[in-house]
Amino acid sequence: MRIGELSSRSGRSIHTIRWYERQGLIPGVERDPGGRRLYTELHVSWLDLMDRLRRTGMSIAQMREYTALVRKGRGTLRERQALLTAHRARVTATIADWSVALRLIDAKIDFYGEWLTTGERPGRRPAVSATRPMTRAARRERVGTRAG
Numbered sequence: 670m671r672i673g674e675l676s677s678r679s680g681r682s683i684h685t686i687r688w689y690e691r692q693g694l695i696p697g698v699e700r701d702p703g704g705r706r707l708y709t710e711l712h713v714s715w716l717d718l719m720d721r722l723r724r725t726g727m728s729i730a731q732m733r734e735y736t737a738l739v740r741k742g743r744g745t746l747r748e749r750q751a752l753l754t755a756h757r758a759r760v761t762a763t764i765a766d767w768s769v770a771l772r773l774i775d776a777k778i779d780f781y782g783e784w785l786t787t788g789e790r791p792g793r794r795p796a797v798s799a800t801r802p803m804t805r806a807a808r809r810e811r812v813g814t815r816a817g
Contacts, residue, residue: 675708
């Protein structure tokens, strides 16, 4: 398939696909005799993976490293697995931090809802507890909930 079809199949713009390719993040792109890029179904899946990795905070450098390992073939399976395992741990930690932040935001929304309903500022509430030690960001958020 050509880049226009890849764009419509993957939901990414032609500009985005070309950017990913310039960054070395799309392996196995072949060209026809006229020099036009030819893509396969694997490229649709690959773009989805790259997009997910980027959205979950993987750096472009790490994505390049992962792509380079894929290009090297089967001999890099353990390295690829290790890279993705480390990324997964970072994503899991981020989700935990965001879950704490979301609970704090929900508490603040409820606080304002009660204030709007009763017309009076609600009294102090117990702090939202986390299931793991608070990060600096979570502590800053916690202080923000007391500020009103």
